[in-house]
Amino acid sequence: MAVHNYIRQRFFPHLWCPGCGHGTILNNMLRAVDELGISKNDLVMVSGIGCSSRISGYVDFHSLHTIHGRALAYATGVKMSQPRLNVLIPMGDGDALAIGGNHFIHACRRNMDLTAIIMNNRIYGMTGGQFSPLSGEGILCTTAPQLTIDRSFDTVELALASGASFVARTTSFHVREITKLIARAIQHKGFSVVEILSQCPTHFGRKNKLGDASNMLEFFKKNTTPFGSKAKQDNPELIERGIFRELDIPDYCADYERTIQKAQKGKSS
Amino acid sequence: MKKQKKLKEYRINREWCKGCGICVHFCPKDVLELDQDGKSSVIRPDDCIVCGFCERLCPDLAITIIPEEQEAA
Ligand SMILES: Cc1ncc(C[n+]2csc(CCOP(=O)(O)OP(=O)(O)O)c2C)c(N)n1
Ligand code: SF4
Ligand code: SF4
Ligand code: SF4
Numbered sequence: 001m002a003v004h005n006y007i008r009q010r011f012f013p014h015l016w017c018p019g020c021g022h023g024t025i026l027n028n029m030l031r032a033v034d035e036l037g038i039s040k041n042d043l044v045m046v047s048g049i050g051c052s053s054r055i056s057g058y059v060d061f062h063s064l065h066t067i068h069g070r071a072l073a074y075a076t077g078v079k080m081s082q083p084r085l086n087v088l089i090p091m092g093d094g095d096a097l098a099i100g101g102n103h104f105i106h107a108c109r110r111n112m113d114l115t116a117i118i119m120n121n122r123i124y125g126m127t128g129g130q131f132s133p134l135s136g137e138g139i140l141c142t143t144a145p146q147l148t149i150d151r152s153f154d155t156v157e158l159a160l161a162s163g164a165s166f167v168a169r170t171t172s173f174h175v176r177e178i179t180k181l182i183a184r185a186i187q188h189k190g191f192s193v194v195e196i197l198s199q200c201p202t203h204f205g206r207k208n209k210l211g212d213a214s215n216m217l218e219f220f221k222k223n224t225t226p227f228g229s230k231a232k233q234d235n236p237e238l239i240e241r242g243i244f245r246e247l248d249i250p251d252y253c254a255d256y257e258r259t260i261q262k263a264q265k266g267k268s269s
Numbered sequence: 270m271k272k273q274k275k276l277k278e279y280r281i282n283r284e285w286c287k288g289c290g291i292c293v294h295f296c297p298k299d300v301l302e303l304d305q306d307g308k309s310s311v312i313r314p315d316d317c318i319v320c321g322f323c324e325r326l327c328p329d330l331a332i333t334i335i336p337e338e339q340e341a342a
Contacts, residue, residue, distance in 0.1 A: 003330060012285055013329060019289035023328025031325070175325035201289075213328075214294035 003030045006040065008060050015054060019213025021172035021198030022052050025090075025119055028178035030059070035183055043086050046075040048100065050092035051126045052119035052198070061088075069099030072107045075114050083253040086115070086186055093120040093134040097153055101133070108162035108191055112252040115185045115192045118155055121200035129203030140207040155195040156244050165190035165247040171197040171220035174241060184243065190251045197224075197239070274319040277337035279311050285331040292323035292332060 007030070016023050033043065043061035047053035049068035056063040062085075066074045075089045096104050096118045107114065123141060124130040131141035136152035159167045166188040170177040178196060185192035199205060199216035210216050225231040227242030288307035298316040301309050301323065309331070311317075317334075324332045 004333075007330070013287065016328065018287035018328075019291060020328055023330065024291075024326055027327065027330055028325055173326075175322070213289050214291050217291065217295070217326075 002034045003027060006030045006033060006060055007058050011058055014058055016051060017200075017202045019199065019201045019216075020051070020125075021121060021196075021200070021213070021216075022055065022119055024172045024175065025117070025178060025196050025198060026055055026058060028175045029088075029090075029117070029182050031179040032182035032186065035179065036186060038086055038186070042084070043088065044075075044078055044082075045088045045090065046071050046078060047090055048092075048095040049126070050095045050124070051200075052090055052092035052121075053095060055090045055119075069095055070103065071095065072100065072103040072114070072116065076107065076110075076112055079112055079114055079253060080256070083113070083257075087113075088115045088117065088186070090117040090119055092125070092132075093118060093122060093155075094124045094132040097133050097155065097158070105158070105162040108159055108164035108193065110252045111163060111165050111190045111249060113189050113191070115182070115188075115194070117182065117185075118193065118195040119198045120155060120195055121198040121204055122152075123200050123204040125200045125203055129207060139204075141203075142207075155193070156240075159193040159195075160245055163191075164193045165245065165249055165251075166192035167244045168193070168242065169195040169197070169239075169244070170241045171217075171224055172199060173217040173220040174224070177241065181243070184246075188246065189254075190247070190249060274336040274338065276314060276317045276319050276334065278335040279314060279317065280333040280335070281309050281311070282329075282331040282333075283308050285329045286327075287329055287331075289328060291326050291328065295326055296323055 045056045045061050046064045047056040048071040056065045071089050075087050079087050122135045130143040131148045133153050135148050139148045168181045181194050185194045201213045224241050225238040227240045232238050286308045293301045300313050300317045302312045304310040319336045324334050
């Protein structure tokens with residue numbers, strides 16, 4: 001199948017736990033790449049550290065597995081040196097918004113043409129279940145035995161406020177939407193943020209008695225609704241999915257190129 | 270004439286399947302079950318409507334569905 005042409009099959013079965021949503025995100029992200037018909041040689045995947053970040057080891061693109069929280073900084077370097085390449089940056093919620101939070105808001109602000117995919121399972125999966133800035137209140141984690149008291153970031157609102165020009169959200173249950181939104185995000189010229197709610201049955205699910213992976217997917221099915229739907233007005237608790245912003249504004253590399261030309265003109269005259 | 274997809278072949282990579290049960294749980298036609306080894310297996314292939322949901326949901330990329338294009342009767 002097409003999807004299998006884009007992976008390093010020698011590393012399968014992969015290391016993710018049974019029922020981990022990160023695998024489903026990989027599955028449907030590869031379909032987006034396949035639909036767009038992008039050559040493997042024109043794709044770079046840059047990731048940090050985390051269960052989610054391991055995704056870069058499984059794809060047969062150019063890949064960089066870097067350090068925790070810094071994937072966007074490396075991706076910025078790749079894009080500045082090779083603007084023609086498509087750069088995908090999958091990140092965990094901790095990687096992107098805890099240790100990497102500052103890189104995230106400034107990448108949004110700069111509007112560099114990168115595609116950030118936030119695989120949000122609301123916990124630090126890799127290190128055994130500590131809470132993250134996306135856990136929200138009342139969650140049982142190894143670092144909050146009496147339940148969390150921190151309020152959560154809203155990834156979409158944070159990205160919008162920081163100036164990202166494409167902002168979308170879906171879940172690991174809404175598989176066709178993953179493909180559609182990632183394809184749109186890759187095609188978008190500017191900084192794209194696609195948040196995908198994902199399940200970590202091993203830590204988040206087990207500690208919070210949410211049942212198995214299927215039960216966690218049922219939660220995404222029942223508690224989300226398309227952006228702007230009437231259901232949201234009736235039940236404000238629902239999480240919205242879809243595209244929240246798609247703005248055509250100059251991206252950083254285009255502005256940088258113009259700056260170079262301006263400087264060179266100055267020299268020759 | 271309307272084309273209707275029919276199942277030609279259903280492949281489950283037993284080396285990759287981790288038995289999470291997601292495909293079994295969400296198949297709209299109850300085509301799949303976990304066998305005694307805890308691996309997904311096709312129990313009612315004739316009921317499969319080739320919707321592809323199981324293939325896309327599988328976190329382990331273990332399912333491949335090969336449809337057969339057929340003229341609807
Ligand atoms: C600089 C640094 N600090 C801390 C760690 C330990 N660490 C590894 S992964 C991780 C968080 C993983 O959570 P997340 O990014 O949400 O991804 P997940 O594993 O849940 O997919 C942490 C704190 C590290 N590797 N490097
Ligand atoms: S610990 Fe959680 S996030 Fe990590 S592989 Fe297992 S289920 Fe996935
Ligand atoms: S979803 Fe995939 S890994 Fe899970 S039981 Fe089905 S085939 Fe196996
Ligand atoms: S393709 Fe659809 S009907 Fe057929 S086994 Fe998969 S989920 Fe069930």
